[in-house]
C-alpha cells in the first residue's frame with residue numbers, strides 16, 4: 001500500500017498533520033502534495049517537519065520534471081486521498097481541470113480517489129457542488145464524509161471534515 005496524500009486549503013487542513021502521523025504509525029508508505037493555497041494555513045516547513053518528506057506543490061518543478069515527476073507521482077501509489085478536499089479541488093477534478101500539480105496528478109492517475117470534503121454548509125449544499133460530487137462518484141471515486149457538526153465559520157451543519165482516524169478504514 002502506498003498513499004498519495006493531497007492536502008488542499010480548507011481551514012481544516014491542520015488535521016492532515018494528524019493523518020500523516022496515523023499513516024506513519026501504521027508504517028504505510030506515502031507521498032504528499034499540498035496545493036499552494038494550503039500554505040496560507042500551514043507552512044510547508046511544518047508539513048515537512050512532521051512527515052519527514054519532501055512536499056510537492058509546484059507543477060513546473062525543474063528537478064522533478066526531468067523524470068516527468070507529475071506522472072510518476074500520479075502512478076506510484078495504490079490510493080489517492082484528498083484530505084481535506086475543498087469545493088474547488090472537487091469541482092476542478094469533476095471538470096478535468098489540470099491547472100496545478102495536485103489537479104494534474106489527480107487527472108493523470110488511474111486509481112480511485114478518496115475525497116474527504118470540508119466546507120461551509122452552504123458550499124456543501126450548493127447544487128453545483130453536489131452535481132460535481134455526483135459526477136466524481138459516477139466515475140468511480142469515493143467521498144468520506146463530511147460530518148455534521150459545528151463548523152469553523154461558527155455555523156452548524158453538514159460540511160465538517162471527518163476525523164483523520166476514520167480515513168484509513170475506508171480505503172478499499
Ligand SMILES: Cc1cc2nc3c(=O)[nH]c(=O)nc-3n(C[C@H](O)[C@H](O)[C@H](O)COP(=O)(O)O)c2cc1C
Nearest residue numbers: 008009010011035037038086087088089118119120
Ligand atoms: C479562512 C478561509 C477558510 C477556508 N475554508 C475553506 C473550506 O473549509 N472549504 C473550502 O472548500 N474552501 C475553503 N476556503 C476557500 C479555499 O481556500 C479557496 O477556494 C481556494 O481557492 C482553494 O484552493 P485549493 O483547492 O487549490 O487549495 C477557505 C478560505 C479561507 C480564506
